[in-house]
Amino acid sequence: MDATTTPPSNALTADDQHLIDGVLAGQRRALAKTITLIESTRDDHQVRAHRVLGRLLPHSGKAIRIGISGVPGAGKSTFIEALGVWLIDQGYKLAVLAVDPSSSVSGGSILGDKTRMEQLCMRHEAFIRPSPSAGSLGGVAEKTRESMLACEAAGYDVILVETVGVGQSETTVAGMVDMFVLVQLPNAGDDLQAIKKGIVEIADLVAINKSDIDPQMSAVARAQWKQALHMLRPTSPNWRPPVINVSALQKQGMGDFWKEIQNYCTAMKASGEFEDKRKKQALAWMWSMIESGLHYRFRNNPSVHSALPEVSRKVAAGEMTPGAAAHMLLDFVHES
Amino acid sequence: MDATTTPPSNALTADDQHLIDGVLAGQRRALAKTITLIESTRDDHQVRAHRVLGRLLPHSGKAIRIGISGVPGAGKSTFIEALGVWLIDQGYKLAVLAVDPSSSVSGGSILGDKTRMEQLCMRHEAFIRPSPSAGSLGGVAEKTRESMLACEAAGYDVILVETVGVGQSETTVAGMVDMFVLVQLPNAGDDLQAIKKGIVEIADLVAINKSDIDPQMSAVARAQWKQALHMLRPTSPNWRPPVINVSALQKQGMGDFWKEIQNYCTAMKASGEFEDKRKKQALAWMWSMIESGLHYRFRNNPSVHSALPEVSRKVAAGEMTPGAAAHMLLDFVHES
Numbered sequence: 069m070d071a072t073t074t075p076p077s078n079a080l081t082a083d084d085q086h087l088i089d090g091v092l093a094g095q096r097r098a099l100a101k102t103i104t105l106i107e108s109t110r111d112d113h114q115v116r117a118h119r120v121l122g123r124l125l126p127h128s129g130k131a132i133r134i135g136i137s138g139v140p141g142a143g144k145s146t147f148i149e150a151l152g153v154w155l156i157d158q159g160y161k162l163a164v165l166a167v168d169p170s171s172s173v174s175g176g177s178i179l180g181d182k183t184r185m186e187q188l189c190m191r192h193e194a195f196i197r198p199s200p201s202a203g204s205l206g207g208v209a210e211k212t213r214e215s216m217l218a219c220e221a222a223g224y225d226v227i228l229v230e231t232v233g234v235g236q237s238e239t240t241v242a243g244m245v246d247m248f249v250l251v252q253l254p255n256a257g258d259d260l261q262a263i264k265k266g267i268v269e270i271a272d273l274v275a276i277n278k279s280d281i282d283p284q285m286s287a288v289a290r291a292q293w294k295q296a297l298h299m300l301r302p303t304s305p306n307w308r309p310p311v312i313n314v315s316a317l318q319k320q321g322m323g324d325f326w327k328e329i330q331n332y333c334t335a336m337k338a339s340g341e342f343e344d345k346r347k348k349q350a351l352a353w354m355w356s357m358i359e360s361g362l363h364y365r366f367r368n369n370p371s372v373h374s375a376l377p378e379v380s381r382k383v384a385a386g387e388m389t390p391g392a393a394a395h396m397l398l399d400f401v402h403e404s
Numbered sequence: 405m406d407a408t409t410t411p412p413s414n415a416l417t418a419d420d421q422h423l424i425d426g427v428l429a430g431q432r433r434a435l436a437k438t439i440t441l442i443e444s445t446r447d448d449h450q451v452r453a454h455r456v457l458g459r460l461l462p463h464s465g466k467a468i469r470i471g472i473s474g475v476p477g478a479g480k481s482t483f484i485e486a487l488g489v490w491l492i493d494q495g496y497k498l499a500v501l502a503v504d505p506s507s508s509v510s511g512g513s514i515l516g517d518k519t520r521m522e523q524l525c526m527r528h529e530a531f532i533r534p535s536p537s538a539g540s541l542g543g544v545a546e547k548t549r550e551s552m553l554a555c556e557a558a559g560y561d562v563i564l565v566e567t568v569g570v571g572q573s574e575t576t577v578a579g580m581v582d583m584f585v586l587v588q589l590p591n592a593g594d595d596l597q598a599i600k601k602g603i604v605e606i607a608d609l610v611a612i613n614k615s616d617i618d619p620q621m622s623a624v625a626r627a628q629w630k631q632a633l634h635m636l637r638p639t640s641p642n643w644r645p646p647v648i649n650v651s652a653l654q655k656q657g658m659g660d661f662w663k664e665i666q667n668y669c670t671a672m673k674a675s676g677e678f679e680d681k682r683k684k685q686a687l688a689w690m691w692s693m694i695e696s697g698l699h700y701r702f703r704n705n706p707s708v709h710s711a712l713p714e715v716s717r718k719v720a721a722g723e724m725t726p727g728a729a730a731h732m733l734l735d736f737v738h739e740s
Binding site: 108358362402 | 417454457458462464545546549550553598625682683686689691693694695697698699701702710715716719720721722723724725726727728729730731733737738
C-alpha cells in the first residue's frame with residue numbers, strides 16, 4: 069500500500085460513513101452489510117469493520133442481551149419465534165443471532181434454515197442472522213458479539229443469542245449476554261445432564277417448554293429443577309433463578325417469561341451487578357482475544373513452526389521435560 | 405556473562421553431576437536439594453534445575469502417579485499416612501508431594517505440618533515434601549510436577565500428590581497423575597458438592613473414609629456415590645470408577661484400595677490409555693507453560709504495560725471494543 073494515496077486505516081471513507089449512517093438510521097440492509105464485514109476473514113474487511121464498529125460503539129449497549137440454550141429438540145427456535153412475535157406486539161425491536169461452532173463444519177445449522185422462523189422473518193421489527201460459519205468457537209463468538217453491538221446501534225432493544233446445547237458454547241455465550249436462559253424439556257433426567265455439563269451454574273432462568281403436552285410431568289420437572297438449582301447453585305444475594313413452564317407452540321407463558329427477565333434486570337441494575345457484569349465481560353473478551361492472538365503468532369513464528377513437531381515428539385516420548393521444551397520454544401520468539 | 409569464562413548453560417558442572425549421581429543413587433539429601441533448585445525463583449537456579457532434570461528425565465516415568473483430593477476434614481493426611489505405611493510394608497518406596505496454591509498466602513498448609521504424618525516421616529522408604537509456596541496455581545503445580553520426575557529418578561515407585569479440595573487445583577493435579585482419587589466423608593450431600601464442582605468428572609476412584617464410625621451411613625454414602633458416578637460420568641469403555649469404604653484411623657481397606665489402583669493400571673495399560681494419557685499430559689503441560697510464558701512477556705512489554713490501564717478503562721467503559729483493544733495491544737508487541 070502506498071501511504072501517500074491511501075488514507076490511514078483509522079480515517080472514515082465515504083462508504084464507511086454511508087454504512088454508519090444507515091445502521092444508526094436502523095436500515096436493515098446497512099446492518100446486514102456491516103455484519104458481513106465483521107464476519108469477513110479478509111484483512112482489509114477486518115480493518116474496515118473495526119473502523120465502523122468504533123463509530124457505532126457509543127450508540128450500543130442499550131439493549132437487553134439474552135442467551136438462549138437447550139438440547140436439540142427442546143424447541144429453542146419455536147420458543148424464540150413465539151417470544152419474538154410476542155415482544156414485537158409489545159412494541160420491542162428484536163435481533164436474533166446465533167453462536168454455533170459446528171456450523172463451520174456442517175455449513176450452517178441453527179438459524180441457518182430461516183423457514184423455521186417463518187412468522188418472525190416476516191416482521192420488519194425482527195432482524196435474524198444465522199451463526200457465522202468461520203473458525204473456532206472463540207472466533208465464531210467474537211463475530212457474534214461484535215454483530216450484537218451493531219444491532220444495538222441499529223436500535224434493536226432485545227438481542228437473543230441462540231446457542232446449541234453442546235460443548236463449551238454455553239459458557240462462551242453466557243460471557244457475552246446479561247442473562248442466560250435454559251430451555252428444557254419436561255423430562256426427568258434432563259436436569260442431571262445440565263448439572264453434569266455445568267450449565268446449571270450459569271443459568272439465570274429455566275424455561276420448561278412443551279408444558280402443554282403433559283402438565284403433570286411438567287410440574288414434576290419444574291419441582292426437580294427448582295431443587296437442583298437450590299442445591300447446586302452458589303446463592304447470589306440478589307437473584308434466585310426461577311423455573312417457569314411455557315409452551316412455545318401454544319404461545320403460553322411468554323408474559324411470565326418476560327416478567328422474569330424484567331425482574332432480573334431490575335434486581336441486577338439496583339445492585340450495580342448489571343453494569344459491573346458488562347464491564348467484566350468486555351475485559352474478559354479483550355483478554356481472550358489477546359490470548360488467541362499471542363497463540364496464533366507463536367504458532368506462526370517460523371522457528372517455532374519448524375521446531376514444534378520434533379519438540380512435541382520428544383516431550384510426548386519423555387525425552388524432554390515440558391518445561392525445557394516451553395522455554396526453548398519461547399526463546400525462539402524472543403530472539404526473532 | 406562472559407562466554408569465554410562461563411560454560412554454556414547446557415554443560416554439566418561437577419556440582420550438577422554430583423547431584424544427579426546422588427538422586428540416581430536414591431539419596432534423599434540430593435533429591436531434596438534438587439527439588440529446592442526446582443522450586444527456586446532465581447534464574448540461575450532455574451537454568452541449573454532444567455539442566456539436572458534433563459539428565460534425570462530418562463530415569464523417570466516408572467512410578468504410579470496418584471492424585472488425592474478431598475474436602476478439608478475428610479482425613480486426607482491420615483489416609484495418606486495409613487496407605488503409605490501399608491505400601492512400605494508391601495515393599496514399595498513412596499513419595500508424597502502436594503499442590504496447594506493457598507500455601508503461598510498462608511505460608512504453608514497441607515503437608516507443611518509434618519507432625520501430621522509422624523509414622524510415615526520416620527520411615528526412610530518415604531519421602532515427604534510440602535507444597536511449593538511460591539506463585540500461582542500453575543506455577544506451584546509446575547514445580548510439583550517436575551519434583552515428581554526427580555522422585556521417580558530417585559527410585560520412588562509410588563507418587564502421591566495431595567491437593568486441597570478447593571478451586572481449580574483438582575483439575576490441575578488430575579492433569580499430572582495417572583489416577584485421581586477422591587477421599588470423601590460418609591455424609592449425604594458431599595456428592596452434590598463434588599458434582600457441582602465438576603470433580604466427579606475426573607475421579608477414577610472414590611474412597612469413603614471414616615467408614616468405621618457409622619457403617620450404615622457409609623453404606624448409604626457408597627450407594628449414593630455409585631449412583632452419582634453412574635448417572636453423571638461419561639462412560640469410559642475400560643473403567644467404571646469404583647467406590648470403596650475405608651477407615652484410615654483403623655487402617656482398614658488399604659488392601660482394597662490398592663487392589664483397585666492396580667486394576668485401574670492393568671485396564672489402562674492393556675488398552676494403551678495409560679501411555680496415551682501421559683503423552684497428552686506432557687504436551688498439555690508444555691502448552692500451558694507456553695501460554696503463561698506468552699502472557700507474562702505480553703504484560704511485561706513496556707508499551708503494553710504503559711498503555712494497558714487506559715485501554716482497559718476504555719474497554720470497560722464501552723469506549724473501545726474488546727477487539728480493537730486487543731489488536732492495538734498486540735501490535736505493540738509485534739512492533740517492538
